[in-house]
Amino acid sequence: GAVVSQHPSWVICKSGTSVKIECRSLDFQATTMFWYRQFPKQSLMLMATSNEGSKATYEQGVEKDKFLINHASLTLSTLTVTSAHPEDSSFYICSAPARGLAASQETQYFGPGTRLLVL
Amino acid sequence: AQKITQTQPGMFVQEKEAVTLDCTYDTSDPSYGLFWYKQPSSGEMIFLIYQGSYDQQNATEGRYSLNFQKARKSANLVISASQLGDSAMYFCAMKGSGNTGKLIFGQGTTLQVKP
Numbered sequence: 001g002a003v004v005s006q007h008p009s010w011v012i013c014k015s016g017t018s019v020k021i022e023c024r025s026l027d028f029q030a031t032t033m034f035w036y037r038q039f040p041k042q043s044l045m046l047m048a049t050s051n052e053g054s055k056a057t058y059e060q061g062v063e064k065d066k067f068l069i070n071h072a073s074l075t076l077s078t079l080t081v082t083s084a085h086p087e088d089s090s091f092y093i094c095s096a097p098a099r100g101l102a103a104s105q106e107t108q109y110f111g112p113g114t115r116l117l118v119l
Numbered sequence: 120a121q122k123i124t125q126t127q128p129g130m131f132v133q134e135k136e137a138v139t140l141d142c143t144y145d146t147s148d149p150s151y152g153l154f155w156y157k158q159p160s161s162g163e164m165i166f167l168i169y170q171g172s173y174d175q176q177n178a179t180e181g182r183y184s185l186n187f188q189k190a191r192k193s194a195n196l197v198i199s200a201s202q203l204g205d206s207a208m209y210f211c212a213m214k215g216s217g218n219t220g221k222l223i224f225g226q227g228t229t230l231q232v233k234p
Contacts, residue, residue: 034221043224097220110164
């Protein structure tokens, strides 16, 4: 089945630094990818929609200058957390939609996630 | 606006028994899709099952089945013959027709399978 990878899986950084997270679709093309954020024992909150060849669409309340998204190719989207602070510590996970065998079948494949800890 | 509600923060089930995880939704879109994902402690999101709003039959995937009641706007997940490895957090999610596929997630249900 379709696979989505994320890198890195873990990152620890100092406050004020920037962190880049990569999301790749390994065996399918994804013109759209999604970035989610998840705090411990909570649900996934959509941050933004990454669009290949155009600007990302951010959800209400998400700072686009803080969370920079670039969809460089049909298989790669990156999320950069700029000037990270401890409150940015979270689990970041990307996803990409893919069609199944049946016309009506659709699913979204998620990357394994990136745990960010800002000290 | 679309909304997904999971009212069971935590559930226990005995190994080998069946368990139902509740999910209700609200949407004005005539076409939508409903998903269930499993999230073990590792954090990965594992796709379990999908139900389209126009699908005539309830979706099934191995030990997972979706009890889709459109009039009640519910899409409960039934796990049969529970296994210890089923212990995880389970999320119900919905995709509307008017977007490129972004999902709205419920609050999640933590399932613990007892030996």
